[in-house]
Amino acid sequence: MSVECFVTGGTGFIGQHLVAHLSAQGHKVRVLMRRPERLAELREQVARLGGNAAQVFAVAGDLERSELGLSVADRARLRQASIVFHLGAQFAWGLSLQQSRAVNVEGARQVALLAAEQKSRLVMIGGYMLKNHAHLRNIGIDPQRPQLTDWPAVYRQVGGYEASKLEAHFATLQVMSAQRGEMTVVHPATVCGHSRTGHILEGQPLAALIRNLVQGKLAAVPGSPEHWLPLVTVDYLVELLAACAFDDAMIGQELLALDERTPHLRELLAQVAHPLGVKPPKHHLSLRLMKILLSVPPIARLLNTSVEALDFIQTTRFDTAATGQFAGRHGIVKPDIREALQLTAMFVNAHCLGKGGSTRQQPPVLCKLSCRVRRQ
Ligand SMILES: NC(=O)c1ccc[n+]([C@@H]2O[C@H](COP(=O)([O-])OP(=O)(O)OC[C@H]3O[C@@H](n4cnc5c(N)ncnc54)[C@H](OP(=O)(O)O)[C@@H]3O)[C@@H](O)[C@H]2O)c1
Incomplete structure (x- = not known):
């Protein structure tokens, strides 16, 4: 119908x-x-x-x-x-x-x-x-x-x-x-790119995180080993x-x-770094300290992030049983989040990095509408 x-x-x-x-x-x-x-x-x-x-x-x-x-x-x-x-x-x-x-x-x-x-x-x-x-x-x-x-x-x-x-x-x-x-x-x-193509728009929080990693602006993993960014x-x-x-x-x-199999943030960054051949950060920096650093505007500009973004990184776990049952009833299959993350990283690297961020060429069509969102 x-x-x-x-x-x-x-x-x-x-x-x-x-x-x-x-x-x-x-x-x-x-x-x-x-x-x-x-x-x-x-x-x-x-x-x-x-x-x-x-x-x-x-x-x-x-x-x-x-x-x-x-x-x-x-x-x-x-x-x-x-x-x-x-x-x-x-x-x-x-x-x-x-x-x-x-x-x-x-x-x-x-x-x-x-x-x-x-x-x-x-x-x-x-x-x-x-x-x-x-x-x-x-x-x-x-x-x-x-x-x-x-x-x-x-x-x-x-x-x-x-x-x-x-x-x-x-x-x-x-x-x-x-x-x-x-x-x-x-x-x-937080929304990850498409599980088969990695397609994501440039202004998305996950794309910004990947860009910061590629551009070497992420020297430490925000939070403790228990922190995660659910995707x-x-x-x-x-x-x-x-x-x-x-x-x-x-x-x-x-x-x-929400995909409860999203890895902890340190592993998430390692997943993203792997296909791009960049080194992921190993050491953690507490969110409290990061918030203090980011309250200094030049540091926030340098690190290309904001205190507001840190709230979404947390230790809370969520019950997704009802969603699993709903998806099952409708034949909706949850994609592999780790594979989706790697594809998203490759998509961002290929299409969504500004000049100097990547040695790759800017993309053809797929980023047309995507890049517009960021520039407004
Ligand atoms: N992406 C995530 O990680 C995430 C996670 C949780 C919830 N959400 C929620 O999901 C929704 C969609 O997010 P998204 O990631 O797709 O956002 P997005 O890419 O930034 O898109 C925002 C959309 O809102 C439209 N919009 C903004 N201001 C408007 C206005 N004054 N009048 C009419 N349209 C307006 C934009 O239209 P223009 O083309 O005119 O700018 C665009 O279509 C939002 O409610 C967001 O809070 C997103």
Whole structure:
């Protein structure tokens, strides 16, 4: 059965793969685009990723604008959408409370209102930190009573991106509960490249980590031997997202998209370093010390990272049994994360390093849309 879908964030990394997957399955996909004149470019990318470009259409709009900046005609067209996938977000470190709230929280609220009003199922992307309840309590959020949260204090502690994603989650749940809308939330770990091609976009956190390793900016392993950066491949994530959207048992449910076989960070860096012939760091540097170093702006610039990125490196383990059962029910097979990591490392080395970062040539087509995200 083919349906109409509305996707926000469809030009981004996860979004491109989701649009390719949905259109390949025969669904008509309308993508919210700040620059709809780039539809041809998006269609080319969707086709390269295995999708059906002819099934992809642009809807001009912006998460930051009132009622998403949709025209009356587009609003009417979107009523045909059975599923709304909300992936759009300003994904960067160093965002102010105002910036990140405007796009990530208010934008999510607007998308939820639209989905509820037109009775579309909402599939929303959260983040795996929402499944780390000890972390939430540490930063002042009681997941049972989020309305008591002092949000500006949370923004000060963890930065605009993470805080706005957390606030957006609870704000969206509240809208959908008040409007009696149907919603499923998928919480991804840090996203790894495609398990068969390694395809990833340049602005992704994992691509930045690999680039820093290749460029010799990672002299030590952040954290202790117990620390890890949980990952999920983009193709497994997209299959879970699409399956959730068509499974009525998932209404009102949340799913954690995380590969618990992701190695500890030191081994992860060794996996990445191996195919590139670079030396991985061996010694650990505590996160506390790294945070102190990174609070000095020239050091943060030199190391090309931010304190905000360190929060995603942790020792907590997660229960993914429910996800495993869901994937099994839908015949979704989890790819080998170590192989995916090595392919991602090779893809980043070949396509996503700036001049001087690699001796290799800049790529042809595959990086076209990818590199754009970083440069904006
Ligand atoms: N990647 C990860 O490791 C990861 C992990 C956990 C959760 N997530 C979540 O997954 C979602 C997608 O992430 P991603 O990695 O695919 O991000 P991405 O590559 O940075 O893409 C972000 C998308 O959001 C769109 N966007 C940004 N601001 C917008 C605005 N004002 N109006 C309309 N669209 C706007 C961008 O459109 P333009 O083309 O116009 O810029 C782009 O399509 C986000 O919600 C993110 O928080 C990601």
